[in-house]
Amino acid sequence: MxxxxxxxxxxxxxxxxxxxxxxxxxxxxxILEKHNxxxxxxxxxxxxxxxxxxxxxxxxxxxxxxxxxxIRKIFEELGVHEKIDWCRIPDAYRMITLSDPDxxxxxxxxxxxxxxxxxxxxxxxxxxxxxxxxxxCEKLTRTGDxxxxxxxxxxxxxxxxxxxxxxxxxxxxxxxxxxxxAAGLPKRARDIFNAYWCYLGVDCDTINAIHYLGLVxxxxxxxxxxxxxxxxxxxxxxxERFEELGGTIYxxxxxDKIIMENGKxxxxxxxxxxxxxxxxxxxxxxxxxxxxxxxxxxxxxPEMAVRHTNARxxxxxxxxxxxxxxxxxxxxxxxxxxxMIYDTANTVQQVKSMATIEGNNSQAxxxxxxxxxxxxxxxxxxxxxxTLYTEDCWSKVDEKDYVKTKEYVANKMIDNFEKATGCKIxxxxxxxxxxxxxxxxxxxxxxxxxxxxxxxxxxxxxxQRLLMPASDDFIPNLYFAGGxxxxxxxxxxxxxxxxxxxNRIMKKQQKEAQA
Amino acid sequence: xxxxxxxxxSNVLDIANFAKMIPTRKAKLENGSAxxxxxxxxxxxxxxxxxxxKIALVIDDIIVHSDDVKSFxxxxxxxxKLAPFRAGQYLTLQLKIGNSxxxxxxxxASTPNNAREGFxxxxxxxxxxxxxxxxxxxxxxxGDEITAYSPEGTFVYEPIxxxxxxxxxxxxxxxxPFLSLAGSIADGTCEANLVLLYGARTVNDLVFKKxxxxxxxxxxxxxxxxxxxxKTRGYEKGFIDAELIKKYAPADEAYSIFxxxxxxxxxxxxxxxxxxxxxxxxxxxxxxSSASKANQIPGFPMEKEGLSFKMTVVRYGTETVVDCLSNExxxxxxxxxxxxxxxxxxxxxxxxxxSKLLGGEVxxxxxxxxxxxxxxKFGYIHPCSTYPMSDITIRVD
Numbered sequence: 038m039x040x041x042x043x044x045x046x047x048x049x050x051x052x053x054x055x056x057x058x059x060x061x062x063x064x065x066x067x068i069l070e071k072h073n074x075x076x077x078x079x080x081x082x083x084x085x086x087x088x089x090x091x092x093x094x095x096x097x098x099x100x101x102x103x104x105x106x107x108i109r110k111i112f113e114e115l116g117v118h119e120k121i122d123w124c125r126i127p128d129a130y131r132m133i134t135l136s137d138p139d140x141x142x143x144x145x146x147x148x149x150x151x152x153x154x155x156x157x158x159x160x161x162x163x164x165x166x167x168x169x170x171x172x173x174c175e176k177l178t179r180t181g182d183x184x185x186x187x188x189x190x191x192x193x194x195x196x197x198x199x200x201x202x203x204x205x206x207x208x209x210x211x212x213x214x215x216x217x218x219a220a221g222l223p224k225r226a227r228d229i230f231n232a233y234w235c236y237l238g239v240d241c242d243t244i245n246a247i248h249y250l251g252l253v254x255x256x257x258x259x260x261x262x263x264x265x266x267x268x269x270x271x272x273x274x275x276x277e278r279f280e281e282l283g284g285t286i287y288x289x290x291x292x293d294k295i296i297m298e299n300g301k302x303x304x305x306x307x308x309x310x311x312x313x314x315x316x317x318x319x320x321x322x323x324x325x326x327x328x329x330x331x332x333x334x335x336x337x338x339p340e341m342a343v344r345h346t347n348a349r350x351x352x353x354x355x356x357x358x359x360x361x362x363x364x365x366x367x368x369x370x371x372x373x374x375x376x377m378i379y380d381t382a383n384t385v386q387q388v389k390s391m392a393t394i395e396g397n398n399s400q401a402x403x404x405x406x407x408x409x410x411x412x413x414x415x416x417x418x419x420x421x422x423x424t425l426y427t428e429d430c431w432s433k434v435d436e437k438d439y440v441k442t443k444e445y446v447a448n449k450m451i452d453n454f455e456k457a458t459g460c461k462i463x464x465x466x467x468x469x470x471x472x473x474x475x476x477x478x479x480x481x482x483x484x485x486x487x488x489x490x491x492x493x494x495x496x497x498x499x500x501q502r503l504l505m506p507a508s509d510d511f512i513p514n515l516y517f518a519g520g521x522x523x524x525x526x527x528x529x530x531x532x533x534x535x536x537x538x539x540n541r542i543m544k545k546q547q548k549e550a551q552a
Numbered sequence: 553x554x555x556x557x558x559x560x561x562s563n564v565l566d567i568a569n570f571a572k573m574i575p576t577r578k579a580k581l582e583n584g585s586a587x588x589x590x591x592x593x594x595x596x597x598x599x600x601x602x603x604x605x606k607i608a609l610v611i612d613d614i615i616v617h618s619d620d621v622k623s624f625x626x627x628x629x630x631x632x633k634l635a636p637f638r639a640g641q642y643l644t645l646q647l648k649i650g651n652s653x654x655x656x657x658x659x660x661a662s663t664p665n666n667a668r669e670g671f672x673x674x675x676x677x678x679x680x681x682x683x684x685x686x687x688x689x690x691x692x693x694x695g696d697e698i699t700a701y702s703p704e705g706t707f708v709y710e711p712i713x714x715x716x717x718x719x720x721x722x723x724x725x726x727x728x729p730f731l732s733l734a735g736s737i738a739d740g741t742c743e744a745n746l747v748l749l750y751g752a753r754t755v756n757d758l759v760f761k762k763x764x765x766x767x768x769x770x771x772x773x774x775x776x777x778x779x780x781x782x783k784t785r786g787y788e789k790g791f792i793d794a795e796l797i798k799k800y801a802p803a804d805e806a807y808s809i810f811x812x813x814x815x816x817x818x819x820x821x822x823x824x825x826x827x828x829x830x831x832x833x834x835x836x837x838x839x840x841s842s843a844s845k846a847n848q849i850p851g852f853p854m855e856k857e858g859l860s861f862k863m864t865v866v867r868y869g870t871e872t873v874v875d876c877l878s879n880e881x882x883x884x885x886x887x888x889x890x891x892x893x894x895x896x897x898x899x900x901x902x903x904x905x906x907s908k909l910l911g912g913e914v915x916x917x918x919x920x921x922x923x924x925x926x927x928x929k930f931g932y933i934h935p936c937s938t939y940p941m942s943d944i945t946i947r948v949d
Contacts, residue, residue, distance in 0.1 A: 073894060073906055073949060081924050083903070084706060088924055173558055204558045210569030211560050219560045266926035273930040287868055288949035289894060310868070330589035340586055348584025363833050432594035436601060436636055437668070447712055466713045467833035479599035486595050501577040508581065
């Protein structure tokens with residue numbers, strides 16, 4: 038008999054939510070985390086008198102009232118919700134393009150009615166189409182939930198799908214732009230509506246319509262939140278809940294090997310203490326790439342595991358600059374929480390330019406003070422700037438040039454922010470920290486420093502992934518949870534995936550026990 | 553809600569395209585390459601080079617400055633390239649002394665380019681009554697293998713943040729990060745000007761004087777020696793105060809002050825810097841654990857002075873009970889008990905020793921409380937800057 042029912046490798050968002058889901062069902066669960074804090078990217082760090090948010094811009098699908106929004110439902114069900122001091126994000130986004138001849142500079146609110154109203158002001162005549170699109174969004178989200186909560190699609194469901202979810206079926210094979218064009222949304226409204234594309238890292242000619250429209254719906258319909266204590270508070274809350282439910286978590290415990298017996302995963306090796314822990318089931322919050330390439334002995338790997346893994350493409354590699362400024366947001370003129378600054382509203386062109394360090398001029402910039410008042414001392418401001426690289430261009434940077442390259446990108450981000458917003462920030466920088474793809478590569482052992490998991494290519498979008506939830510189950514008793522999985526990247530997706538993966542595994546185990 | 557059916561291409565085509573989705577993905581996955589999945593990528597290798605975690609070093613040479621100050625030249629013990637660092641960063645040595653497992657951070661005195669050439673220089677000064685520095689000075693010999701944590705620290709020059717000119721204030725072994733900075737200015741790695749005010753008691757207490765005199769010839773570097781005990785021609789006399797800073801700092805442009813030195817210097821120079829009315833962003837301190845006794849820390853509950861308690865340590869499912877003292881940090885108690893507790897900066901800042909307080913009372917001085925908001929909320933402490941005030945239980949991972 039194994040000591041544990043479940044071992045979870047990695048306490049990232051997907052690892053934590055799956056672990057709590059298992060523990061709540063009475064399973065004996067061990068989490069092994071290589072860092073001295075839980076959370077993976079969901080963490081914070083301090084510099085001088087500032088505590089920076091490491092990654093979260095805003096958590097979507099978290100409404101104001103109990104049961105509102107998918108993520109809130111999960112947090113409530115798992116008993117994590119009440120442990121967190123929540124702050125609401127005031128507005129959706131301000132989108133600015135730098136180089137488009139017909140420059141966009143719009144500020145969009147949360148709330149479907151408010152959003153449509155504002156869009157009508159910017160793009161007269163767009164109202165009716167926007168109403169239709171949001172009505173469609175709502176239907177799609179409902180169906181998306183349906184698919185997310187089933188174990189893939191089988192013959193018995195076909196009838197239900199075709200009767201109740203026809204719009205989903207029709208939209209599912211297409212990209213966001215194909216659907217928005219078919220809906221007849223004017224180009225400029227499409228450009229403004231597509232601002233969130235950078236949260237998925239895939240251009241709107243490619244990103245699956247269900248994925249993108251669902252994302253917009255989850256933000257605009259339910260608003261967005263973050264935690265007062267940064268995302269480190271979310272991670273600590275999960276850990277505390279996990280322990281209340283009887284779970285065991287070992288930090289500073291790096292799992293370097295998955296132990297296989299008779300073709301099945303039976304345990305893991307903890308490098309720090311050279312110990313083996315055994316479990317009936319292993320949930321890996323690290324990437325399938327890491328598991329297949331490094332953690333499992335090649336002789337134990339089915340060829341299919343290798344082929345599946347090699348077929349996937351990495352999504353955006355992360356770069357974030359964190360600034361602590363010695364002036365208040367009011368003094369600096371920074372009114373918004375979220376600034377989406379792009380070269381162009383043409384997402385295809387934008388993605389292309391983000392393939393190189395020199396070409397990339399896009400950034401999503403957050404002012405934490407405008408979501409969490411008092412998050413830094415009186416008279417100061419916390420800003421963080423994130424961009425993605427759509428190719429592995431940082432791999433060409435030599436060690437000797439590494440610091441200079443960081444500074445080059447940081448300078449560009451500061452200049453572009455000043456140019457786009459007119460807010461002068463350069464002379465007020467009291468603290469600066471920079472995370473590059475190398476930082477993410479180190480922190481989460483992320484291949485190429487990706488922070489977005491696997492690219493949601495046309496053939497590998499979340500619809501296909503959700504319809505094939507077991508497609509990564511290539512080793513018996515080994516499952517994956519988190520940002521590399523079905524729901525794709527992002528906080529909400531990873532939490533949802535962990536929760537759904539745990540439930541899927543338990544259902545499967547029940548079935549097997551009955552059989 | 554609209555009841556209208558939404559059609560993208562055509563009624564038939566949409567359904568046909570939906571039906572293709574799963575087979576297309578299945579085929580793509582099955583047709584992936586059968587070659588081994590790459591284990592690593594260049595950027596992941598750079599990350600490993602920059603942050604290798606624990607590293608194995610060997611002492612290649614020892615330079616004796618005096619009985620109380622020696623420079624240790626470390627090279628890689630296992631043939632791996634040394635981790636690059638930025639001038640001002642520190643290495644944390646991990647040592648077993650008697651039954652204790654201890655860590656100590658030391659600023660690197662050599663330059664980033666020296667690391668590329670294959671060595672680090674740590675110059676270590678004897679701390680009166682110090683537990684570790686004395687051991688190192690009296691025991692380290694050429695050929696010894698030493699375990700360290702790779703370089704880190706935020707006491708570095710950031711061109712985007714800092715002024716063009718740094719006024720460095722150094723005292724005692726606090727000269728080491730400035731030697732590295734000056735060296736990297738001289739070799740062109742760092743684009744800054746440095747005015748270094750180096751305080752010591754007498755000329756004989758000036759470590760690296762020869763090297764600094766040489767660096768002083770560089771246009772971008774000015775070295776000023778400030779002697780407190782002896783009036784000597786060609787040297788400033790007294791302590792580094794506001795007047796002296798003003799005398800040497802650029803008159804017509806902003807400058808950054810970087811300070812590294814013994815505790816007494818922080819206290820004195822700190823007040824002097826305040827008089828200058830410089831924005832916080834232009835003043836940076838390197839905080840190393842001060843040798844001060846806990847009972848000298850403002851706010852220490854004097855009624856608890858000198859008490860000894862029991863500490864229950866929960867580690868990976870096992871429990872150990874060890875002794876601890878109100879006057880000593882919890883980290884010191886762990887180390888004395890031979891528990892290999894994680895620790896690096898030892899000044900409350902880096903958070904590497906973060907542990908959960910499961911029960912008992914503690915004193916956490918506010919000036920070294922570097923905990924995150926959520927860690928305070930959920931009951932975590934940094935043992936390096938926390939003192940037991942009763943029997944306590946902590947979990948150390």
